[in-house]
Amino acid sequence: MQLHNQSLPLMYVGQGVRTRLVGISGSQRTAHRLAELGFVPGVELSVVADSGSALMVAIGDTRLALGYPLAQALLVAVLEKGVPDD
């Protein structure tokens, strides 16, 4: 995947930025769990909100709340800068 050069955990991309999932770090259990939820490499993700302990992630038409440890495991590449929220 050509976007692989600049991957970072989803936690650090900020709200409203369009990203693509490039990989999952962490234990195999975590990886499997996330994959089951639809977090498979190549899928487009963005962060809708941040509660201070969890992220609300948009994945397709689904909105999922993920605790920080899980959001940390999602490695993404930034597709384009979204409009900053505030």
Next chain:
Amino acid sequence: MMTTSAMSFNQAPFRYPPPIETELNRLADLFAQTPGLADVYPPRWLAIQALEGDETLMHDIRRLGGSAVAAALDESLERLRAVYGDDLDVALVDQRYRFVHTIATQAVRRPSTAPVTLSDRIDRVVTHRWLGIPIFLAVMWVVFKLTTDVASPFVDWLDSVLSGPVSRWVVALLALFGADGGWIESLMVDGVVAGVGGILAFVPVLLTLYFALAVLEDSGYMARAAFVMDRLMRALGLHGKSFLPMIVGFGCSVPAIYATRTLDSRRDRILTGLLVPFMSCSARLPVYVLIAMIFFPAQAGQVIFGLYLTGIAVAVGMGALLRHTLFRHQPQTPFVLELPPYRMPTLRSVWRQMWERTSSFIRKAGTVILATSIIVWLLLAIPVSGEGRFGDTPVDQSAFAAVANGVTPVFAPLGFGRWETSGALVTGLIAKEVVVGTLAQVYGGAEEEVAPLDEPATLADDLTGIAGGFGAAVGDALRALPGIVGINLVEAEEEPVAEGLAVAVRSGFMASSGGHGALAALAFLVFVLLYTPCVAALAANRHEFGAPWMLVSLLGQFAIAWLAAFIVFQGGLVLR
């Protein structure tokens, strides 16, 4: 549009990539020929689960399939690992999502860049990092006002119908069989009707509470609340999902304990179930109101609000304690929660939830409350000393007083070691609001009297009275609605506590505490807040988590309640 009959899942041409498919077929054939496995599981499904690394099923395969099958499984995994490394399970899932995606792109046309939906725009405000919690607190305040202000006219109406017309009808009916005036009348009116009344008094409150919860859930807001509150719930060693049971706990611990079923791990369910009873349930409120009006008439509101906060603080403390002791070796499960798009709740679904939850509460708690009301009536009816007859004995000479006297020494260090209060606490195990009834019965006596029977009332009068009362209740409830948003149309008129009862309760607490009645009353309130909510909650606890955890909950809460009341009373004495 496809019709349902055309959607046959078996015909879906879904295959995994060649290396996986080869191994799947090999394993599926092998499983199909192994009776121990083929009888229990569909072979292909089992093969997929095994390659994905499902630990339980892998164990089953090795146990039921024997060594040959186990060896074949290991070989297959070995060959696939050479291709996919550790990502075999992800590769399998990925393949399924690709398949779904292919079909979806053929069937659904959508803009190249996803538009920002209304739901997302609402979420930017509602789940905002700083606005989220204030918005949530405002929503909860509206729910709280709804359950108290709007439901209370109906509670009063039910109460007046039961103690007036219904009691009269029961007496009249008994008179037909010549059974009026004796202990049977007392059993029916003071035992059964009063017991049923105790249950029904919950109904308007629960219906309103469940109405509010159903609207919040169906609209999609409840999931956002769990998301927003996740950060605070971490203080309890739990995460956002445990939040809904906690909120339900302010209404009633019984449905709250059942609501823990939505949580993912047993650890979270039990921990939440242990903390839920510290959320001050609506049945405790009448006790707070009675005692606070008697001892702290000017600051009743602050005292009651303080009790709610104390319950939350104790839950936070206990959460931290349990997390580092009993649950030390069980790590927290990751927080994952799907947030559905915002929707307009439908009346039908809201009504169905209100009705199902309320009626299941009535079924579960109702029988217990009724049975215990009759037992208390019996204990009150049996004379153990003095000249009383069965069904006509002074309260302080009854079996009830004898039983209550037995447990009284336990409460002496807390400032309320008298049989009247300890008896009320024992009956409080049935349901918290029974404490009020018992206190009135043992202290006031006259307070509980049924409306005078010589009142000339025809059936028609009674029926118009009931209907009129209901109309008035609807009016009061509607007038209370604007109060929720801060416009107060009705004067806040607290019903004054009957003077005789107030004097009796005050002197009782004074006597038991060596002259520090108010302090003892405060300790009593703290005890009521923290000890086991009721037998129905214990039954729910046992049903969900088993008898050992029920005992942990029962004894733990008693110990905490005793300690807290001890600290309030003895600490207060020192500071004085």
